[in-house]
Amino acid sequence: xxxxxxxxxxARKLPVSTKEFLTLLEALQAGLGNHSLDDFYxxxxxxxxxxxxxxxxxxQAFGEYFKGVESVPGLEVDLxxxxxxxxxxxxxxxxxxxKLEALGWDKLMEEFKKRLAxxxxxxxxxxxxxxxxxTSPFGNSGYNPEGIRVGGESAxxxxxxxxxxxxxxxxxxxxxELGTRNIKVALRRLRRFARLGAPDELDxxxxxxxxxxxxxxxxxxxxxxxxxxxKVLIFFDVGGSMDPYVKVCEELxxxxxxxxxxxxxxxxxxxxxxxxxxxxxxxxxxxxxxLDVIHKYGPDYxxxxxxxxxxxxxxxxxxxxxxxxxNTEAGAVWLRRLAxxxxxxxxxxxxxERMWDYRQSIGIIRQILAERMFPLTLDGLTRAISQLSRxx
Numbered sequence: 239x240x241x242x243x244x245x246x247x248x249a250r251k252l253p254v255s256t257k258e259f260l261t262l263l264e265a266l267q268a269g270l271g272n273h274s275l276d277d278f279y280x281x282x283x284x285x286x287x288x289x290x291x292x293x294x295x296x297x298q299a300f301g302e303y304f305k306g307v308e309s310v311p312g313l314e315v316d317l318x319x320x321x322x323x324x325x326x327x328x329x330x331x332x333x334x335x336x337k338l339e340a341l342g343w344d345k346l347m348e349e350f351k352k353r354l355a356x357x358x359x360x361x362x363x364x365x366x367x368x369x370x371x372x373t374s375p376f377g378n379s380g381y382n383p384e385g386i387r388v389g390g391e392s393a394x395x396x397x398x399x400x401x402x403x404x405x406x407x408x409x410x411x412x413x414x415e416l417g418t419r420n421i422k423v424a425l426r427r428l429r430r431f432a433r434l435g436a437p438d439e440l441d442x443x444x445x446x447x448x449x450x451x452x453x454x455x456x457x458x459x460x461x462x463x464x465x466x467x468x469k470v471l472i473f474f475d476v477g478g479s480m481d482p483y484v485k486v487c488e489e490l491x492x493x494x495x496x497x498x499x500x501x502x503x504x505x506x507x508x509x510x511x512x513x514x515x516x517x518x519x520x521x522x523x524x525x526x527x528x529l530d531v532i533h534k535y536g537p538d539y540x541x542x543x544x545x546x547x548x549x550x551x552x553x554x555x556x557x558x559x560x561x562x563x564x565n566t567e568a569g570a571v572w573l574r575r576l577a578x579x580x581x582x583x584x585x586x587x588x589x590x591e592r593m594w595d596y597r598q599s600i601g602i603i604r605q606i607l608a609e610r611m612f613p614l615t616l617d618g619l620t621r622a623i624s625q626l627s628r629x630x
Contacts, residue, residue, distance in 0.1 A: 243303055247286065250299040254286045261285045275304065293519060425497045425623065469500040471535050471580070475545025476505045476518060483588035486614060487544055490586070502535055508549040509569030510576065511560055528572060532579045540626045541580035544614070546589040547600045554602050573606045583607060584622040588614040 244259045262285040270281055279300060287296050441461040448457035472494060474487060494501055504514035504526060512528055515521040552559040554569040577583050585603065587594070591613040594600045604611045610625055612618040 243282075246303045247296070247299050250295065250302075252286070252292060252295055252299060253288070258286050258288075425493050425619075467500075468498060469535070469539040470494060470498045470502070470542065471531070471539040472501070472503045472542045472544065473510060473514065474503065474505050475507060475543070475547075477507050479546055479548050480588075483546065483614075486588055490544065490614070500539075502539070504531065506545075507562065508545070509553050509560070510543075510572045511565040511569055512567065512572065528576070532576070537580055539580060539582075541576060541583040542622070542626070543583075543585040545585070545587065547585065547587055547603045547611070548589060548597050549599045551598050551602060554599055554606075570602070570606055573603065577607055582626045582628070583610055584625050585611040586614045586618065586622060587611055591615075591618070 240259075240263070244254065247254045262282055265281055265285060266278075270277075282300070283293065283296055287293060441459040444459035444461070445457065448459055449455065451457075472491075474491070480487070491503070494503075504516060505518055505521070506514050510528060513525040514528055514531065515525050517524060550559070550561075553561060554573075557566055557568050558564045559568060585607055587600070589597070589600070594604075594611075600611070610622075612622040612625070
């Protein structure tokens with residue numbers, strides 16, 4: 239099975255070598271791995287993956303190969319059942335969903351604290367306790383129009399206003415090969431070329447004209463080298479509802495890296511708050527304050543947000559609205575602050591434009607950014623480039 243696993247990684251174009259595979263086998267023979275699939279994952283990643291930029295590709299390949307597997311043959315595994323084991327999402331009729339009233343932010347948080355204090359054990363189903371598969375506003379894998387997700391995966395309803403669970407987001411791979419050149423062609427329209435610096439480049443046309451004027455006597459003319467003067471600052475939303483759009487975001491990222499000499503990028507989740515990050519694997523320990531970004535990169539940068547803008551309105555309008563931590567200022571405050579700092583701003587949304595009117599959060603962000611939101615299509619990208627190219 240482990241040989242097949244090694245071949246599976248090779249088939250997924252991970253640069254694993256036979257020597258590294260033998261190192262993994264030696265580590266297993268020495269008793270490392272602690273006899274659990276989780277520990278085997280970390281051990282195999284540490285021995286087989288040399289570059290952390292390949293971690294996400296390894297995660298995908300590992301998940302494909304060991305999907306549904308709880309043990310590695312040859313190892314004694316005893317994995318405890320997780321406290322929050324996901325159940326099948328409950329299918330409710332529209333009438334049943336209509337009976338579930340949203341509690342409101344303050345009452346929601348108050349009730350959550352109260353039920354945590356009262357609850358004595360694990361619970362599945364039902365409408366009150368923290369658990370799985372029910373209609374309580376607290377838990378996971380069920381339905382409530384507005385709630386707090388505790389552990390587990392999202393049920394796909396996009397109605398949680400808080401998530402009590404550490405999440406891991408992937409970095410975008412800027413080496414992905416574009417399936418089309420259209421994005422590069424569109425981005426090229428944003429580039430501004432200027433002649434900067436010392437005159438160290440031959441002005442061929444000027445030299446020919448000057449030589450002709452001097453009756454054939456050579457008159458060399460020099461000019462400053464041509465530089466790509468446009469500066470781009472791009473913020474990518476990663477994780478959660480953005481997962482289906484990873485490929486198109488990677489294509490955009492690759493195109494930007496290829497086209498712009500002056501490119502700075504950061505990641506955020508759902509809405510920008512008081513910090514962003516450069517590396518999703520270290521986002522809890524290596525954060526960049528958003529104010530530092532504003533102070534470091536001047537108003538001559540073109541600011542581009544890339545995200546589906548689909549979230550609870552609380553995440554934009556409410557202090558402490560972030561689903562991951564307690565933010566002292568609302569997301570709307572930071573969006574306005576960034577829009578004021580960068581006159582040339584645009585939001586690229588991979589969500590189909592026909593769906594925008596059905597997402598309250600999209601409407602809020604469009605209003606904050608003065609309708610400077612565009613679909614992440616060729617036409618939308620062209621319109622965004624036109625907006626960013628305007629003189630403000």
